[in-house]
Amino acid sequence: MNIRTLGAGVIARDTRLADGRELIYYDDSDTTLPVERSIDARDLDPRPETAIMRQDVLTGDWITFATKRQNRVLMPGADADPLAPQTPANPSEVPSLYDVAVFENRSPAFGPALASAVGTAPAAIDPPQGLDDMARVGIGRSRTSVGRCEVVCFSPEHAGSFGTLSPTRARTVIEAWADRTSALSALPGIEQVFPFENRGEAIGVSLPHPHGQIYSYPYVTPRTQQLLAHGTPGLFDRILEFEQASSRVVLQGQHWTAFVPFAARWPLEVHLVPHRHAADFAELTVAERDELAPLYLRLLGGVDALYDSPTAYIAGWHQAPVHVGRDTARLHLELISPRRGVDKLKFLAGTEAGMNAWSAEILPEDAAARLRDAISSVPAP
Incomplete structure (x- = not known):
């Protein structure tokens, strides 16, 4: 585990999940958590192939087809919360109790380009070739949807949102956003990084757990x-x-x-x-x-x-x-x-x-x- 000191007294602890995905713990400045963290001992299936993008020739927009996301968990109870710390009865995505945790999405809209970079992830078949490639418009154009999608857990609690955090915890999340923006911007092929929070069932949220996401795109977004x-x-x-x-x-x-x-x-x-x-x-x-x-x-x-x-x-x-x-x-x-x-x-x-x-x-x-x-x-x- 690699340990780094960030601003505001936040400590980052870099590790990996059982299938090779990155996991970073961000400890509050006044954390009461122990230094040691549990290892992810799950036996996980190999990561799915990276999704495919197709271009809309009428607008030039790129549309990602992330078909594996059809089977996402929908509003689970606290005993099956995939973002809660792991327990013997709930083999969730985060092995240890945490303050803030960030990890790669298991079924992302934008996935890795190289198998060697993420362990069991398949290599991209036809990755984007830069901004000029993404800007060209033509009928029937497609590319592998290379990029990165991360989940940002604001708290280990089952329910809540950014607005329910303490000022200290909110400051930790801000430090995590800054740290991940730097890291993701340095990845090959990433052109824009977008942290966001969806809150409420009317928006289509599938988990009540207080969390956000970070999307890293291989193009500059239309907006x-x-x-x-x-x-x-x-x-x-x-x-x-x-x-x-x-x-x-x-x-x-x-x-x-x-x-x-x-x-x-x-x-x-x-x-x-x-x-x-x-x-x-x-x-x-x-x-x-x-x-x-x-x-x-x-x-x-x-x-x-x-x-x-x-x-x-x-x-x-x-x-x-x-x-x-x-x-x-x-x-x-x-x-x-x-x-x-x-x-x-x-x-x-x-x-x-x-x-x-x-x-x-x-x-x-x-x-x-x-x-x-x-x-x-x-x-x-």
């Missing part, structure tokens, strides 16, 4: 391609100046501002942006990471205070691509939710699903006012 097509260096400075002068700001610190964007698509949509340009988590300063933990928890507390029951959301941390556009794209959170009332959800209609032409029902200024009131009712973490 980021659009940003780079019209963006220039300094874009996010201009956005911040515009939004900070509006009534759409919901929360502000010394290093971060949260706001409902001027042209919000979703009934609940809020962006959290650092004041200084940072392309990704790895470029954040210690002070920016320290402030982010309690600020983000307070924002999530406000999201849950909007209604009498927790709100389902997708919280995606957009980062600049690994090799292009790093002076234009800035790390920032985009949190979205389809919830437009106590018992109402926004479903994508024909104009949105068919043409990507959006129609919104709630003015961003009104949404921001409600969220500000909700945040003000939440005690500081």
Whole structure:
């Protein structure tokens, strides 16, 4: 086991699962866990072949066909939680009790390229050949879906979300995001790294365990391609100046501002942006990471205070691509939710699903006012 010291007193412990997948334990600065960790002694089947991507010739988008994901576990009880620490009755994915744990997904949408790199994983048949290869458009183009998908366990508890963490644990997760961003960005063929959290059954979450994921793509995602097509260096400075002068700001610190964007698509949509340009988590300063933990928890507390029951959301941390556009794209959170009332959800209609032409029902200024009131009712973490 390789042991590393990270920022904020977090300790990283690198090891492997029984089938060769990477597992990293991240210990809180005030952890009470022992130094030794259990070895994964399971007898696991060989890893599946890496999935296949096919290109949509009408848009140039790459679609991954990860057919092995059809059989994922759906909302198991605590006694069969695959993200809980292993017990004799539950041979889960994490051998030891942990604070935060990150491991390679067993059935990923993006998988390894080389068998030698991950033990029992089959080698990719037709991997991508760089950004130029991914940008070419043609009928019948396909590639092996090379990349990396990781699961980020925020806590050993069976239920919860990032918003239920303590500030210390939230700070550990932020350090893990930064550490994994650096490591994944250095892998051959990775062009963009995307940490995110899906929360709530309305979003399609299959596990109640508090966790997120990190996807590492072999291309620059369509959303980021659009940003780079019209963006220039300094874009996010201009956005911040515009939004900070509006009534759409919901929360502000010394290093971060949260706001409902001027042209919000979703009934609940809020962006959290650092004041200084940072392309990704790895470029954040210690002070920016320290402030982010309690600020983000307070924002999530406000999201849950909007209604009498927790709100389902997708919280995606957009980062600049690994090799292009790093002076234009800035790390920032985009949190979205389809919830437009106590018992109402926004479903994508024909104009949105068919043409990507959006129609919104709630003015961003009104949404921001409600969220500000909700945040003000939440005690500081």
